[in-house]
Amino acid sequence: MLRLQPFDFVKPQSVDEALGLLAKHGRNAKLIAGGTDVMPNLKHGLYQPEIVIGLADLAELRGVAIERDNQEDGTLAIGAMTTLEEIESHPLVIAHAPGLAQAAHAVAGPTQRTMGTLGGNVCLDTRCVWINQTHFWRKSLGFCLKKDGTACHVVEGGKSCVAAASNDTATMLCALDATLVIRSARGARTVAIRDFYKPDGIFNQRLEPDELLAQVRVPAPRFTGGATWSGYAKLRARASIDFPKLSVAAAFTTDAAGAIDDATLVVSAIAATPRLISGIAELARGGRADDLALLARLGERAQKVTVPLTNIDGDAAWRRQMVPVFVKRAFLAAKAAGAATAV
């Protein structure tokens, strides 16, 4: 049986109290939201905090709302402690950002989604077949760069860690151009999720030790003169539980005649950051999202720049071959879900 190492545990009763604790303990503290990833990682000895700060009682970090800047548009504001179960079935999420509901539904299995939160998913640690193992297993190989060792088992002679971003909702939130509200005792800041991740598998987030993620904001869809669509597709070993071997999110707008006028495609589970595929809007413009020939061209484009590594379970060459298949599925999932509707 795997045992937890000793640590102090505190459950702050307000966000300010949590921020005070983070300011005091910094890198010696570990935040825990639903705990579905923190707990196994603690047991594997990947984290050795002096203090664990539980966010479960912070009701002010929960909930889904539309915040209106004017009569027409509304930003979807989701508290970081909102569970994935709530998100996948919430009428405002389904209406405003159907692809996000799909991505939340694709995370793990029902039990993890009951506990797991959007904040925990956005801030999920990167994964690698050589690191998500017991201490005993890792020790037998001399550990690795990410924790306790000096070599990488994925890239021979590699000087940096290439563990992969494996969080389903991050791919979709990048496609939707979401922003994150980050708080510390020093104040609050807003960052585009596309700028939040950095190419460092050891810690892939631009988050200071005294900061926490408070809210995720998805911009208003287009309701006049056209429509906004979003869809998610995931390659995994089984239809439930498993992390992505490939994660693909598509978001696009159409004009009044139903032709695509803007499109974004993001591929993840290949490197430490989700990857925005360039040139997709230009290729897609004027086309139809259910035109299989167009989707094949978009898939080919994504495949050209997608080079999976052996850091994730599953043959890397096969995962690359699957890129066009899952690009097509993401666009078709968006069409099947229907356009975002005003709420």
Ligand SMILES: Cc1cc2nc3c(=O)[nH]c(=O)nc-3n(C[C@H](O)[C@H](O)[C@H](O)COP(=O)(O)OP(=O)(O)OC[C@H]3O[C@@H](n4cnc5c(N)ncnc54)[C@H](O)[C@@H]3O)c2cc1C
């Ligand atoms: C069997 C199994 C299968 C899984 N499959 C998937 C999968 O398919 N896809 C997937 O994406 N995930 C998967 N997961 C991982 C996990 O369940 C989800 O990613 C979940 O969303 C994590 O949320 P949480 O609230 O439990 O996070 P926690 O485990 O509590 O935290 C995760 C990380 O985020 C940090 N954190 C949490 N909240 C905040 C915050 N507000 N501000 C700053 N940092 C914060 C924590 O410090 C920690 O580093 C799986 C887990 C298990 C056990």
Ligand code: SF4
């Ligand atoms: S990519 Fe290399 S350094 Fe990073 S976790 Fe895997 S084996 Fe370790």
